[in-house]
Amino acid sequence: MLESTTVLVNLQVHGYSSQPRFTQTNTDLQLTVTEGVQIGRDLFFWKFNNSKNIIRLNGDKVNRFHYQNRVEFFNQNLSLILKNVQLSDSGIYTAAVSRETDVILSTHDVRVQGAEEVCTQETESERSWCLVKTVVFSVGLLLMVSSVITVHVLDWTRKKNN
Incomplete structure (x- = not known):
């Protein structure tokens, strides 16, 4: 049961x-x-x-x-x-x-x-928009990395001068 x-x-x-x-x-x-x-x-x-x-x-x-x-x-x-x-x-x-x-x-x-999947949209306008987003994302990553490097260099310079 x-x-x-x-x-x-x-x-x-x-x-x-x-x-x-x-x-x-x-x-x-x-x-x-x-x-x-x-x-x-x-x-x-x-x-x-x-x-x-x-x-x-x-x-x-x-x-x-x-x-x-x-x-x-x-x-x-x-x-x-x-x-x-x-x-x-x-x-x-x-x-x-x-x-x-x-x-x-x-x-x-x-x-x-x-x-390889990032920009495989169907229409040309979707692909264009996807490429624009990819470029903006890449530029954003570059800016973040640059900021981190700048902060570390400034910190290193301050420590060296003290």
Whole structure:
């Protein structure tokens, strides 16, 4: 005789990033919690596709599961950095707190693309727009790298002069 059990899951959705986040393979991706929350003694977790645990924070104890060697977790702001993302990392990432009901704090729809996939849109205007975005993204990366180098050079110069 088979018994049937119904489980009801009560979720409260607070923060949701409905726009897909596109990123390229072999890059690092930061996922943030969009809601300010006090964890206290509650269980906090990051999940992938609502099934695979990535991080579970219980008090001060952090357990790492999926992505064990490719994840950095920051207790202060509950953000997560996935290192060296691959095509198989595409999916839904969810940050939540488990209380009487699970409270979803943030959800990210991540889509990882290989370098050859970045500008393969159908029409000419879509390809043009994609190339413009790629150039702007590249210039932005160059500016960030230049800024970091400048800060390090200035810091080194100040230390040398003191």
